[in-house]
Amino acid sequence: MTTEPVDPARxxxxxRIGRIAFLVVAGLTVIAVAAAxxxxxxxxRSFPQTSGELQVDGLQSQVTVQRDALGVPTITADSxxxxxxxxxxxxxxxxxxxxxxxxHVTSGxxxxxxxxSQAATDMFLRxxxxxxxxxxxxxxxxxxxxxxxxxxxxxVNAYLTEHDGAAASLEYAVLGxxxxxxxxxxxxxxxxxAWLKAMAWDLRTNIEDxxxxxxxxxxxxxxTAPDDSLDLLEQLYPxxxxxxxxxxxxxxxxxxxxxxxTDAATASLTDPGDGDGIQNAVTTVEWAExxxxxxxxxxxxxxxxxxxxxNSWVVSGELTESGMPLLANDPHLGAALPSVWYxxxxxxxxxxxxxxxxxxxxxxxxxxxxxxxxxxxxxxGFTNLTTDVAxxxxxxxxxxxxxxxxxxxxLEIREETIEVAGGDDIDLTIRSTVHxxxxxxxxxxxxxxxxxxxxxxxxxxxxxxTDAAAGMSGxxxxxxxxxxxxxxxxxxxxxxxxxxxxxxxxxxAASLFDVPAQNLIYADVDGNIGYQAPGRLPxxxxxxxxxxxxxxxxxxxxTDYIPFEELPVAYNPSSGYIVTANxxxxxxxxxxxxxxxxxxxxRAARIAHLIERKAAAAPLTAADLRxxxxxxxxxxxxxxxxxxxxxxxxxxxxxxxxALLRTWDAQNNADSPAAAYANVLWSxxxxxxxxxxxxxxxxxxxxRLFTVVDALLDDPADPxxxxxxxxxxxxxxxxxxxxxxxxxxxVSLQGNVSSRWNWGSLHAITLTNETFGSSGIAPIEALFxxxxxxxxxxxxxxxxxxxxxxxSYATTTVPSMRMVIDLADFDASSWNHLTGASGHAFxxxxxxxxxxxxxxxxxxxxxxxxxxxxxxxxxxxxxxxK
Numbered sequence: 001m002t003t004e005p006v007d008p009a010r011x012x013x014x015x016r017i018g019r020i021a022f023l024v025v026a027g028l029t030v031i032a033v034a035a036a037x038x039x040x041x042x043x044x045r046s047f048p049q050t051s052g053e054l055q056v057d058g059l060q061s062q063v064t065v066q067r068d069a070l071g072v073p074t075i076t077a078d079s080x081x082x083x084x085x086x087x088x089x090x091x092x093x094x095x096x097x098x099x100x101x102x103x104h105v106t107s108g109x110x111x112x113x114x115x116x117s118q119a120a121t122d123m124f125l126r127x128x129x130x131x132x133x134x135x136x137x138x139x140x141x142x143x144x145x146x147x148x149x150x151x152x153x154x155x156v157n158a159y160l161t162e163h164d165g166a167a168a169s170l171e172y173a174v175l176g177x178x179x180x181x182x183x184x185x186x187x188x189x190x191x192x193x194a195w196l197k198a199m200a201w202d203l204r205t206n207i208e209d210x211x212x213x214x215x216x217x218x219x220x221x222x223x224t225a226p227d228d229s230l231d232l233l234e235q236l237y238p239x240x241x242x243x244x245x246x247x248x249x250x251x252x253x254x255x256x257x258x259x260x261x262t263d264a265a266t267a268s269l270t271d272p273g274d275g276d277g278i279q280n281a282v283t284t285v286e287w288a289e290x291x292x293x294x295x296x297x298x299x300x301x302x303x304x305x306x307x308x309x310x311n312s313w314v315v316s317g318e319l320t321e322s323g324m325p326l327l328a329n330d331p332h333l334g335a336a337l338p339s340v341w342y343x344x345x346x347x348x349x350x351x352x353x354x355x356x357x358x359x360x361x362x363x364x365x366x367x368x369x370x371x372x373x374x375x376x377x378x379x380x381g382f383t384n385l386t387t388d389v390a391x392x393x394x395x396x397x398x399x400x401x402x403x404x405x406x407x408x409x410x411l412e413i414r415e416e417t418i419e420v421a422g423g424d425d426i427d428l429t430i431r432s433t434v435h436x437x438x439x440x441x442x443x444x445x446x447x448x449x450x451x452x453x454x455x456x457x458x459x460x461x462x463x464x465x466t467d468a469a470a471g472m473s474g475x476x477x478x479x480x481x482x483x484x485x486x487x488x489x490x491x492x493x494x495x496x497x498x499x500x501x502x503x504x505x506x507x508x509a510a511s512l513f514d515v516p517a518q519n520l521i522y523a524d525v526d527g528n529i530g531y532q533a534p535g536r537l538p539x540x541x542x543x544x545x546x547x548x549x550x551x552x553x554x555x556x557x558x559t560d561y562i563p564f565e566e567l568p569v570a571y572n573p574s575s576g577y578i579v580t581a582n583x584x585x586x587x588x589x590x591x592x593x594x595x596x597x598x599x600x601x602x603r604a605a606r607i608a609h610l611i612e613r614k615a616a617a618a619p620l621t622a623a624d625l626r627x628x629x630x631x632x633x634x635x636x637x638x639x640x641x642x643x644x645x646x647x648x649x650x651x652x653x654x655x656x657x658x659a660l661l662r663t664w665d666a667q668n669n670a671d672s673p674a675a676a677y678a679n680v681l682w683s684x685x686x687x688x689x690x691x692x693x694x695x696x697x698x699x700x701x702x703x704r705l706f707t708v709v710d711a712l713l714d715d716p717a718d719p720x721x722x723x724x725x726x727x728x729x730x731x732x733x734x735x736x737x738x739x740x741x742x743x744x745x746x747v748s749l750q751g752n753v754s755s756r757w758n759w760g761s762l763h764a765i766t767l768t769n770e771t772f773g774s775s776g777i778a779p780i781e782a783l784f785x786x787x788x789x790x791x792x793x794x795x796x797x798x799x800x801x802x803x804x805x806x807x808s809y810a811t812t813t814v815p816s817m818r819m820v821i822d823l824a825d826f827d828a829s830s831w832n833h834l835t836g837a838s839g840h841a842f843x844x845x846x847x848x849x850x851x852x853x854x855x856x857x858x859x860x861x862x863x864x865x866x867x868x869x870x871x872x873x874x875x876x877x878x879x880x881x882k
Contacts, residue, residue: 043842046169048093051874055881056158058085062879065090066872070859071837071845074345074868080355081151083346084368086878088155088187091342095365095839096159097169098338099191100184101771102366106194107131109419113175113182114771116423126416127430127437128485134194136487141189145492149189152368156187170841174772174780179421192367193491199364200484200516207390207480209597212698213237214392214548235720236697237596238707240584245601246608247584248519249531249568257565258508309582309599310383311629311798311815313607314521314529316576321619322824325523328625329372329381330815332800337767337786337847338365338839341817343831345863346370346498359498360826360863362817362833369494372819374829374863377501378524379821383580385517387537388544388595390482391558393435393551398474402433403552409434433479435551440478472552479551481558483536488514503530503571510534511564519580523823531570531578533585537562539592546596562592576615579607581798600703602635602796610798622828625820630856631798632668636706637678640685641666643713647735654743656754668799670760670792670854676750677757679794681742683805685709688738691806693725699805702795760790763803765811765854767835767847786847789854799856818858827867830858 050067063077063086073090077083091099104110108126110118138146159168164184166173175182213233310331317323333340341362346369348355361373372382401408411431418426431438489512496509506522510532513520517535522528538558543549549556568585570578582599610628614620641661649658657677664674689709690699699705712718716731728734750757768774769784791811793799802813817833834853838845852859862871 042166042173043170043840045167046163046840047843048840050093050876053877053879055879056089057161057881058154058158059878059880062877065876065878066868067874067876068862068868068871069873070343070848072343072345072861073837074347074360074862074872076347076349078349078355080148080348080357083348083355083357084148084151085155085158087344087346087363087368088152088157089159089878090155090344091363091365092156092159092163092168092187094837094845095338095342096156096163097171098770098839099156099187099366102195102198103187103191106134106191106198111418111420111423111426113179113421115179115421119418119420119423119426122418123426123428126418126428128197130194130197130484131190133197133485133487134190137193137489137491138189140487140489141491145495146189148368148495149192149491152192153187153189160184160186169839170783171772174783182421195364195366196488196490196515197484207392207482208700209237210390210392210545210547212700213546216698217547232697235711236708237704238711239596240598241600241707242584242587245583245605246579247586248578248580248604249533249570249586251570251573252586253530253569253571253573255507255569255571256504258511259504309386309603309800310519311581311603311607311800312381312383312519312521313577313579313581313611313625313628314381314523314531315611315615315620315625316529316572317527318576319611319615319620320824321621322822324525324527324822324824325379325529326620326622326625326823327379327381327521327523327529327821328629328819329383329521330629330800330818331372331382331384332802332813333816335765335767335812335814335834336816337769337773337784337835339816339833339835340364341833343833343837343861344370345868347865356499360861362819362831365839367494369498371494372817374821374826375498375500376525376826378506378522379823380497380506380523381521381819382518383521384582385519385533385535385537385585386582386595386598387517387535387585388546388593388597389484389515389517389536389538390480391435391538391540391543391545392548393433393479393481393556394548395433395435395438395477395479395551396472396474397438397477398472401474402477403472403474404434405552405554411438433551435479435481435557436485437480438477439480440476478548483517483538484515486536488536490514490516502526503528506530507532507569519582519585521578521580523821525823527823528572529578530572531568531580533568534564535567537567537592537594544593544596566591577608577611579604579611581607600707600796602703602706603798603800606631606633606635606798622820622822622830626818626830626856626858628798629815629818629820632675632792632794633666634668634675634678634794634797635666636682636702636709636796637661637664637668637675638666639710639713640678640681644681644735644739647732647739649736649739651740651743653747653752653754654740657743657746658739660754668759668763668792668794668797670758670763670790672759672792673754673757675759675792675794676762677742677746677754679759679763679809680746681739683809684741684745685735685738686805688723688726688728688734688741689720693723702802702805706796758790759794760792761788762809763792763794763801763811764788764790765801765814767850769841784841786850789850791854815853818853818856820858826863827860829861829863831861832858 060082061078063082066074075086077086104113108122111122312329314325314327316325320326342365344363345360346357348357351358359370359375361370363370396403400411402411414430416428418428493509493512496512500506500509510520513534514536520532520534522530539560539562541557541559542555581604583601583604584598607628614624641664644658644661649655660674660677668675686699686705690697712720721731721734722729728737746757766787772780773785775781791801793801795802800815801811803809803811814834819831821829832849832853835850836845836848862868
């Protein structure tokens with residue numbers, strides 16, 4: 001055997017491969033380092049300057065921005081113009097992409113950012129016309145308020161002049177890969193005002209219930225003889241349990257009428273409009289990305305799902321250790337990253353008529369002023385009023401006309417164009433009646449209402465209207481009447497609230513707060529507490545809006561709005577406290593109809609009980625109120641734990657699981673095995689009762705179902721306990737099957753060692769960025785999303801971390817912020833919100849409050865100048881450009 005001599009000048013194959021590999025690795029390392037550097041540079045280049053000095057155009061004098069350890073700013077200025085200019089600048093520093101995205105949502109222009117995938121949603125939002133309404137509201141602003149909005153816009157634009165694309169936010173770098181032609185537009189006052197419409201949508205509460213009821217009647221009963229289906233409707237949507245749970249205002253107080261005069265902050269505010277004139281309609285183009293109109297808007301704005309609501313309460317000094325009031329608030333909204341809230345203090349260096357602000361609290365990015373918080377004299381909080389401010393009307397449409405009191409009227413029709421990034425423009429036809437948008441033909445739900453000819457809620461009325469409709473030509477359609485589709489005055493109300501000095505000033509601001517309607521609670525440094533129901537609340541004609549009304553009969557129209565002076569008010573009630581938790585405001589003997597769709601009051605009852613129990617033991621402190629906010633008691637869980645003791649469950653595992661409930665304190669604590677099992681049992685029971693049927697029944701609201709199932713548990717003979725679809729007959733069989741299924745489900749999720757079960761990880765929240773966080777591209781989602789974070793609480797629990805039965809146990813709606821204000825010492829007041837001050841991914845303040853939020857821990861927030869100075873870790877001075 002011979003071998004070929006090796007040429008020493010030629011490297012061996014292995015050596016060559018090693019050298020190539022080394023070069024490749026070295027090259028890849030260089031590329032990786034360069035890529036990492038690029039990514040880090042891209043991420044960090046949008047982080048704002050928060051210390052030193054910046055010269056900007058448009059300021060009159062220097063403004064100081066002091067930030068504490070959580071990045072929360074206190075802005076101090078010599079004039080109102082400079083104050084709101086600086087607020088706009090600071091909001092843009094921390095949250096501009098969020099602001100930009102929101103204004104595209106409210107104007108129905110998301111397709112301009114993200115392309116055709118969002119076109120269908122744009123069609124819906126465009127036809128609601130929020131941007132058009134916002135522009136009308138801006139035109140109606142008094143000079144003072146308009147100046148505030150313009151100064152704010154000027155501040156935003158000053159930031160944008162030197163920060164474009166990725167320099168403004170990381171999201172623009174990612175957006176540029178998909179939409180390289182996208183350009184940031186200057187900010188306008190209408191961009192700010194339009195966000196109030198989005199919040200009204202997020203808090204609408206009633207539209208889905210009305211849709212579900214109408215479809216249920218259409219599917220289960222004859223439209224002309226609906227007695228049986230209406231009986232079922234009454235069972236599934238029972239009346240508020242007035243005998244068990246509290247109302248907000250048991251006795252309406254007599255207080256002076258609101259002074260029609262003006263104050264320094266809103267020197268020429270106009271009166272609320274009469275709401276005449278419907279502005280908008282709905283397109284005839286088909287939906288592409290959503291199953292329902294409601295879902296389509298919910299993609300971008302947040303569904304009005306389980307848990308949307310709020311808690312707030314105020315206690316007088318008679319019940320507190322300090323002898324001064326305490327006020328607590330935690331609004332429940334869809335989880336968002338960044339949080340919908342932005343903490344800020346706005347302070348005039350010298351409070352005067354021209355510059356009257358000394359206010360601290362939670363703002364919305366994109367809006368000037370403070371929404372919830374306190375000034376040096378008063379504190380206030382909000383919860384959703386949950387009054388019925390939206391109705392569906394069944395219309396009879398013939399071509400471009402519709403029937404109205406026996407005659408044909410012309411539809412209002414207009415044409416618009418949806419611009420689509422990377423795609424063709426979409427022409428949009430918009431139609432409306434006197435009531436508002438025509439929304440049938442867009443989704444199965446609204447079409448089913450029209451085709452089912454479901455309207456009114458009285459058999460005789462429905463029969464008469466059916467006979468009348470039979471004599472008219474054309475097809476049925478459904479329109480939407482909603483207070484938020486009329487121009488209003490909330491854009492002015494916030495400034496008036498920020499500078500109010502007493503209960504009269506508070507009520508004057510409340511009189512301007514029309515949409516979204518909110519329960520407003522109050523406390524002041526003189527020791528007074530109070531409540532005011534504001535809002536544009538309709539007075540109806542023949543119907544009550546519980547089911548769709550016949551649009552061709554003007555007798556069912558809204559006739560007026562409840563005068564402000566006739567709305568419920570409470571001032572220093574004898575109980576010493578006021579609790580609002582979306583429960584009924586007043587008893588049914590109130591002069592005006594407000595709603596039949598209240599939250600059922602379990603949170604309110606629990607809060608009131610805890611206040612009374614704690615106050616009986618010792619005077620209340622701020623720590624007591626924080627403890628109440630974190631209370632996890634599950635009312636229906638207590639009921640199930642009692643009932644399951646008498647149920648024969650098969651199998652050692654299910655028997656041990658049921659045994660957990662016997663010693664459970666009914667607290668949905670994150671580390672509780674019993675809470676995990678109780679909630680999975682509750683879910684299976686609800687699905688077996690309502691969902692797993694040949695004709696499913698609505699099961700969307702857990703608070704409502706607490707009342708429904710409570711009544712069922714007291715009536716074992718109720719036919720709902722029998723479900724042939726799952727071969728169950730009777731209450732005990734239903735409970736046993738649900739318990740066994742719950743055990744199997746929990747074993748599949750967390751294993752068969754029950755001591756290792758826990759509610760927190762089952763109910764965890766993943767914070768999802770509202771744009772790229774749900775892109776479907778894992779590396780991009782990883783840039784922006786955070787979590788999961790284990791949490792306690794639950795649906796219709798004081799610690800209201802909502803979840804959707806039948807979908808997931810994961811938290812979807814949250815106490816978006818928590819605050820406890822101490823009127824004895826504002827510097828001792830405490831605050832927390834879901835994420836952090838910054839909207840910039842990877843910024844230290846992106847999610848630095850989330851761990852404390854999940855644990856229910858609040859942070860003291862300095863208010864007085866000396867306390868702010870002591871808490872300051874960074875100071876930025878904004879100066880007029882020389």
